[in-house]
Every structure is written in C-alpha cells, then in structure tokens.
Amino acid sequence: MNFNPAENIQDLQYFGEFGGVNPSISDSSTYTFLSAKTMFDTFEGNADGCYLYSRHSSPSNLYLGEALAAMEGTETANVAASGMGAITPVLLQLCNAGDHIVSSRTIYGGTYAFLKYFTPKLGIETSFIDITKLAIVEAAITKNTKVLYCESVSNPLLEVADIKGLSALAKKYNLKLVVDNTFSPLSISPAKLGADVVCHSLTKFINGSSDTVGGVVCGSQEFINDLRNVNDGASMLLGSTMDSLRAASVLKNMRTLHIRMKQHSYNAAFLADKFQADGLKTVYPGLESHSSHQLFKSMMNPEYGFGGMLTIDVGSLEKANELMELMQHKNLGYLAVSLGFYKTLFSAPGSSTSSEIPEEEQKEMGLSDGLIRFSIGLDNDIERTYQMMKSCMVEVGVL
Numbered sequence: 001m002n003f004n005p006a007e008n009i010q011d012l013q014y015f016g017e018f019g020g021v022n023p024s025i026s027d028s029s030t031y032t033f034l035s036a037k038t039m040f041d042t043f044e045g046n047a048d049g050c051y052l053y054s055r056h057s058s059p060s061n062l063y064l065g066e067a068l069a070a071m072e073g074t075e076t077a078n079v080a081a082s083g084m085g086a087i088t089p090v091l092l093q094l095c096n097a098g099d100h101i102v103s104s105r106t107i108y109g110g111t112y113a114f115l116k117y118f119t120p121k122l123g124i125e126t127s128f129i130d131i132t133k134l135a136i137v138e139a140a141i142t143k144n145t146k147v148l149y150c151e152s153v154s155n156p157l158l159e160v161a162d163i164k165g166l167s168a169l170a171k172k173y174n175l176k177l178v179v180d181n182t183f184s185p186l187s188i189s190p191a192k193l194g195a196d197v198v199c200h201s202l203t204k205f206i207n208g209s210s211d212t213v214g215g216v217v218c219g220s221q222e223f224i225n226d227l228r229n230v231n232d233g234a235s236m237l238l239g240s241t242m243d244s245l246r247a248a249s250v251l252k253n254m255r256t257l258h259i260r261m262k263q264h265s266y267n268a269a270f271l272a273d274k275f276q277a278d279g280l281k282t283v284y285p286g287l288e289s290h291s292s293h294q295l296f297k298s299m300m301n302p303e304y305g306f307g308g309m310l311t312i313d314v315g316s317l318e319k320a321n322e323l324m325e326l327m328q329h330k331n332l333g334y335l336a337v338s339l340g341f342y343k344t345l346f347s348a349p350g351s352s353t354s355s356e357i358p359e360e361e362q363k364e365m366g367l368s369d370g371l372i373r374f375s376i377g378l379d380n381d382i383e384r385t386y387q388m389m390k391s392c393m394v395e396v397g398v399l
C-alpha cells in the first residue's frame with residue numbers, strides 16, 4: 001500500500017493573502033456578491049468557490065477540511081465544532097424514521113448515549129453488538145438497517161474493528177460503513193480499507209493541545225454536499241460549525257501530528273511492554289497478547305505505530321483512584337478525561353467517560369471497575385517515567 005497520510009498532508013501547499021506561509025484567516029460570517037445572480041446560484045449549490053455564510057462554509061474551515069481529507073484519502077471533508085457535532089449529523093443524514101443501525105457496543109460514551117437514548121425519539125433504533133465477530137454483526141442486520149457504525153480502535157477497551165470485513169458486509173447489504181478513527185489517526189486509514197465515512201474528534205490527537213473541541217467528517221463529495229445542503233443537510237441545519245480562528249489553529253497543530261503520533265506510540269509501546277512484564281493486566285494493540293494484534297498489524301500504516309492509548313486493570317476502583325491521585329501528585333500526568341495531550345492523561349472509564357453505559361452492560365463487555373485508561377504523553381525519557389510510575393504502583397500496592 002503506497003498510501004501515506006502524513007505525506008499527503010505535507011504535499012498540500014498554502015499561500016496567505018499577502019504571500020504568507022500560513023493561509024489567511026477569513027474573519028467574516030458573511031460574504032458579498034458582485035451580482036445578485038451569483039448569490040442565487042450559490043444558494044442553489046451551483047457556484048463553486050463562492051462563499052455565502054460561514055455556517056455553510058468558510059475558507060479557513062475548507063483549508064482544514066482539505067488537510068483532513070488528504071490524511072484520510074477521501075474526496076473531501078467537513079469540519080465541525082466538536083466530534084459529536086461531526087458524528088451526530090452523519091447518522092441523522094443517513095437514517096430516516098424507521099431505519100436501523102448496527103453499532104459496536106464499545107464506543108465513545110457520548111455516541112452510545114446518542115444512539116441508545118436520543119435517536120429512538122426519532123424512530124431510529126440501534127442494535128449494539130460485539131464488532132469483533134463478523135457473524136454476529138451480519139446476524140444483527142435487518143431489512144431496515146442503513147448504517148454499520150464502529151470505532152477503528154474502540155474506547156475504552158481498545159478492541160479493533162476488521163474494517164475490510166465490515167466493508168464487505170456493508171457492500172453486501174447496501175449499508176454505509178461509518179468509522180470513528182479518533183484513537184488511531186495516521187496509523188489506520190479506514191477509507192482506504194473500505195469505510196464510506198470517517199469521523200474524528202479533532203479534540204484529541206489531531207489538535208493535540210487540549211485547548212479546544214473540534215470534529216470532522218471525511219467522505220465523498222456527494223455525501224459532504226448532502227451534509228451541507230441548505231434545505232436538508234444535517235450539518236448545515238443543526239449548526240455545529242467550527243469557528244474560522246479555531247480552524248486555523250487546528251491546521252497549524254496538524255503539521256506536527258506525524259511526529260507526535262510516533263512519540264505517543266513509542267512511549268505507549270514501551271510502557272505496555274514493561275507493565276505486562278511486571279504482571280499487570282495490560283491491554284495495548286501493539287502487544288502480541290492483544291486479541292486483535294495481528295488484525296491491527298494487517299491494517300496499519302506501520303511507521304505510526306499502535307497509538308498512544310493503553311489500559312491496565314488494577315482490580316478495584318479504590319486502587320485505581322489511589323494510583324491516579326498519586327501519579328498526578330508526582331506530576332506524571334493529569335487525572336483527566338480526553339486524550340492526545342503532550343502530558344499523560346488517565347481516568348477510570350467505568351465511572352467517567354463510559355458512565356452512560358449501564359453497569360450490567362459494562363460488565364458484559366469486560367469494562368471492569370479497576371480499569372485505568374491511559375493516553376500516554378510525549379515524555380522525552382520514557383524509561384524515567386516508567387520508573388516513577390512503577391514506584392507509585394509499589395506504593396499503593398498494585399505491584
């Protein structure tokens with residue numbers, strides 16, 4: 001496979017209005033037209049290159065979208081004010097009342113809540129299944145199913161979706177395969193493996209500085225046009241638009257994404273190896289012990305590694321909390337949700353980011369109380385970090 005997401009981003013060339021090396025930021029909510037006719041044509045969607053109103057599109061948002069489409073290898077992309085502001089319009093655009101979605105049961109808590117509690121109000125039902133078993137996925141498909149939904153690497157259990165296999169099912173039953181790739185930017189390119197739509201929360205690795213929320217939908221020109229349609233486009237009408245100033249700052253952060261991902265992956269792989277060798281129950285897709293290690297390997301762009309996320313299970317919520325508080329006290333990272341920051345972030349998903357999922361279901365999917373999710377930071381000397389983490393673990397008695 002000759003697809004290289006970082007090089008595709010690098011190969012884009014921008015010039016600002018005055019020859020600046022960064023594209024100029026368009027600080028306007030509305031745009032003038034020299035003729036009334038062009039304004040009409042733009043409303044009808046027939047005037048390429050014209051801007052109308054910034055909820056529809058703006059130059060800065062298009063620049064960022066172009067970089068993200070290059071990264072995912074899709075025709076185009078539409079940025080949004082948050083990851084949820086990207087994902088929810090996609091599902092509402094693809095489904096009408098009476099339609100059905102087959103979704104992985106291990107997905108981001110907000111997406112789970114949207115499908116479990118919100119879309120049923122609109123007559124859209126979802127079956128939550130174990131995405132790692134294609135036979136179970138296929139058995140859940142009904143005549144009303146329109147969408148297969150999953151995360152390439154799931155939150156928080158780090159299950160890996162067989163995107164090629166799911167894509168074959170989607171084609172067989174004429175469904176759209178929608179993949180949230182937030183946990184594995186650059187490492188996995190879902191559209192190249194057959195996904196129809198790829199979403200990201202830009203809030204995490206892609207922006208990487210935990211200073212904003214943001215999202216993107218990458219897909220075909222036709223689908224993105226549908227989302228932006230002034231009459232029935234879910235992105236246009238629900239109004240989750242990113243601000244131009246923020247789009248410009250996310251684009252600047254994207255330029256270091258490949259360097260950051262390599263360091264996140266290197267550090268996470270190092271710690272996962274050590275934790276496992278110390279006898280901790282460790283989940284990391286880069287470990288041979290991970291049930292989907294070979295699958296991830298078969299799908300990945302190898303130079304970016306297996307990502308920055310890992311989990312350990314320390315047995316109980318009390319131990320997890322004690323350890324996390326101590327690690328924060330020693331400045332090894334922050335007890336915080338979210339991911340993709342330069343500093344390590346840790347949280348206990350059962351009582352935080354996945355608390356939308358009922359306890360019974362958490363148990364069934366293997367989300368235990370003592371689980372700690374780590375987003376490993378960009379630490380310069382990871383051996384030193386490991387030694388410090390280990391002494392915390394010894395102090396609270398998990399090692």
Ligand SMILES: *Cc1c(COP(=O)(O)O)cnc(C)c1O
Pocket residue numbers: 082083084085108110111151155180182183200201202203204213214215
């Ligand atoms: C954070 C996250 C989201 C939601 O993104 P926001 O930017 O918080 O709206 C969706 N999917 C995954 C996998 C996430 O981690």
